[in-house]
Amino acid sequence: MTSLSFLPTLHHSTSAHFLPRAPKSLRPRAISIKAQAVPALTQDDLKKLAADKAVDYVKSGMALGLGTGSTAAFVVDKIGQLLKTGELRDIVGIPTSKRTEEQAKSLNIPLTTLDDHPSLDLAIDGADEVDPELNLVKGRGGALLREKMVEAASKSFVVVADETKLVSGLGGSKLAMPVEVVQFCWKYNLVRLQDLFRELGCEAKLREGENGKPYITDNFNYIIDLYFETPIKDGVSAGTEIGKLEGVVEHGLFLDMATAVIIAGKTGVEVKSK
Secondary structure, X not given: OEEEOOOOOOOOOOOEEEOOOOOHHHOOOOOOOOOOOOOOOOHHHHHHHHHHHHHOOOOOOOEEEEOOOHHHHHHHHHHHHHHHHOOOXXXXXXXXXXXXXXXXXXXXXXXXXXXXXXOEEEEEEEOOEEOOOOOEEOOOOOOHHHHHHHHHXXXXXXXXXXXXXXXXXXXXXXOOEEEEEOOOOHHHHHHHHHHHOHHHOOEEEEOEOOOOOEOXXXXXXXXXXXXXXXXXXXXXXXXXXXXXXXXXXXEOEEOOOOOEEEEEEOOEEEEEEO
C-alpha cells in the first residue's frame, strides 16, 4: 500500500490511500471492431442463381432449346460444364442465335435443328419483362424470331430472370418491345406500328447497331422497337394486330408460353409456375 501526501504539512498531515496502479503493459486496451458488410449480390450474381436453378430441369437424353442473352449464357455455360464432367449425357441443343451457337460449340455441346428435332423436351431462356400471368417481352437481344420458333416447339419452357424484370403489365418497364420487320419499306411499318398504339403513348424507333447503321438480325431483317408510356392492356389483341401488318415477321410478345419462371432476388430464388 502506498501513502501519498497531497497537502502541505502544517500542524498535522492528511494521508490519502490508493490501490496501486497496474503496469501499463497489463492494462486492458480498447479494441475497435468493425462489422464487415456482406457484399451485395450483383445483377450477374442473381442471373447466375436463376440459371443454376433452371439447369436442374435438364435431364440426360433431352433435346434442348438454348436461349440467347446474358442470363441464357449462364445456362449454356452450366450445361457445358455438366456435359464435361459426365453429370449430363446424350444432350442435343438447338441454339436460338448465332452467338449462342458459337458459345455452345466452344463448350462441345452437340447441336441440331428443328428440321431434325421438331419437338423439343425443354427450352430455357431469359426474358426482358415478366408480368403476373407469366407473359413475357423478349427480343431485346435481337433473337426474337428464332427464340419464339424454338420455344414454341418445346414441351416445357423455363424462363430465367432477375427480379428487375418483373412488371405489372407488358411494356411497363418503358423499355423496348421489339418487332422484327423485313427491310423493304421499313419506315412504312414503323409509322403503322406507332399509329397502332398511339393511345398508349407509343414511340417507334428503328434499332441501330454500334456502327450507327440499322441493326440486322440473324435472319437479315430489321427491328423496330416500341416504347410504351402505358403498359399494354391486352397482350393477345396487341399481338394479333401487330401480326396482321404485312412486312412484320415476328413480335416480342411471348404470350402463354412459359411453363415456369425462375426469379432470382436479394432474398433468394423463387419459382413461379402455372
